[in-house]
Amino acid sequence: MKEQTFLEGFAVEDFQRDLIHWFEKEQRDLPWRKDNDPYKIWVSEIMLQQTKVDTVIPYFNKFIEQFPTLEALAEADEEEVLKAWEGLGYYSRIRNLHAAVKEVKEQYGGKVPDNPEQFSKLKGVGPYTTGAVLSIAYGIPEPAVDGNVMRVLSRIFLVWEDISKTGTRKLFEAIVRKIISKENPSYFNQALMELGALICAPRNPACLLCPVQAHCRAFHEGVQTELPVKTKKANVKQVAIAAAVLKDEHGKILIHKRDGAGLLANLWEFPNCEVIHSQENLERQLEKFLQEEYGAAVQLGNPFATLEHVFSHLVWNITVYDGKIIGDVAETEQLKLVDEQEIGLYAFPVSHQRIWQEYKKKETGG
Numbered sequence: 001m002k003e004q005t006f007l008e009g010f011a012v013e014d015f016q017r018d019l020i021h022w023f024e025k026e027q028r029d030l031p032w033r034k035d036n037d038p039y040k041i042w043v044s045e046i047m048l049q050q051t052k053v054d055t056v057i058p059y060f061n062k063f064i065e066q067f068p069t070l071e072a073l074a075e076a077d078e079e080e081v082l083k084a085w086e087g088l089g090y091y092s093r094i095r096n097l098h099a100a101v102k103e104v105k106e107q108y109g110g111k112v113p114d115n116p117e118q119f120s121k122l123k124g125v126g127p128y129t130t131g132a133v134l135s136i137a138y139g140i141p142e143p144a145v146d147g148n149v150m151r152v153l154s155r156i157f158l159v160w161e162d163i164s165k166t167g168t169r170k171l172f173e174a175i176v177r178k179i180i181s182k183e184n185p186s187y188f189n190q191a192l193m194e195l196g197a198l199i200c201a202p203r204n205p206a207c208l209l210c211p212v213q214a215h216c217r218a219f220h221e222g223v224q225t226e227l228p229v230k231t232k233k234a235n236v237k238q239v240a241i242a243a244a245v246l247k248d249e250h251g252k253i254l255i256h257k258r259d260g261a262g263l264l265a266n267l268w269e270f271p272n273c274e275v276i277h278s279q280e281n282l283e284r285q286l287e288k289f290l291q292e293e294y295g296a297a298v299q300l301g302n303p304f305a306t307l308e309h310v311f312s313h314l315v316w317n318i319t320v321y322d323g324k325i326i327g328d329v330a331e332t333e334q335l336k337l338v339d340e341q342e343i344g345l346y347a348f349p350v351s352h353q354r355i356w357q358e359y360k361k362k363e364t365g366g
């Protein structure tokens, strides 16, 4: 077994002791660590996959206040759930979590399964989430290997393999299965994550403060900043978008609900379309789109904002106009005219929340 070569001469018990001892002293006081409720740990792990701890805390508290139990989340409307997730991005993750808790409610009587095979079959649950939730909530010695943990382990074990390859992740999982504390897998996994967050940082690891420095091969060879090895991502696609905040003669604003599949499915947005810079001017392309798609004749003003929104695989460059709707627009399930005060009731993706903020700024001269 390949992991065996990395484990030769490695003092597993000393490592576990040093790592866990440090975690007991230094762990941060985080709301999802207050009890071992698997549902809350699950929510926190999904939130933490997309943003940092400090950002997650207020979202987590609000989310748990609104959906205090797995049943409460399972029974909630999708619209309400998406609204509570607003601002965190990656909406497919909350959709998957919502579907998965419904399944837990129906199939397992509302109890999060403690069996890795059952838990990992739930929607959106990969090996990392399985390891994190089951080790923390139930003390099951499953590896929880994400990018942070791979960075830490590639330094400790001097692994020069590319961490963007699946095989490398599997190697780390195999290593963790051998070194995880069977007495306290929860603290072991959390300590590795915490070490990656607080000490073994991507660019400047604080090796002098590191509790496992004595075990770290990269530190001993002075190559810690050269690890992990990671190939660069393929080029992200740039997409030009023109969007508009449009009012009708009663001051109502036109909003559109995205399709139920694909990127940002079922979220609301201001009318927009993809445009091509080299063709006729952007206003003309947007006007044509609004007429053809929504039957809306509009008079656009000047662009008042340009925003960039970065996804993992593409970048939206959005030019935003204001404008008036001339005549009537037929409202449908997916096209609504709403009062300004009602905008806050709909779940918008981050990019369109920013459009609204820019619009309000312009309106109030801020």
Ligand code: SF4
Residues within 6 Å of the ligand: 152, 155, 156, 199, 200, 201, 205, 206, 207, 208, 210, 211, 212, 213, 216, 217, 218, 219, 224
């Ligand atoms: Fe990371 Fe440095 Fe600690 Fe090694 S000694 S685990 S590189 S912080």
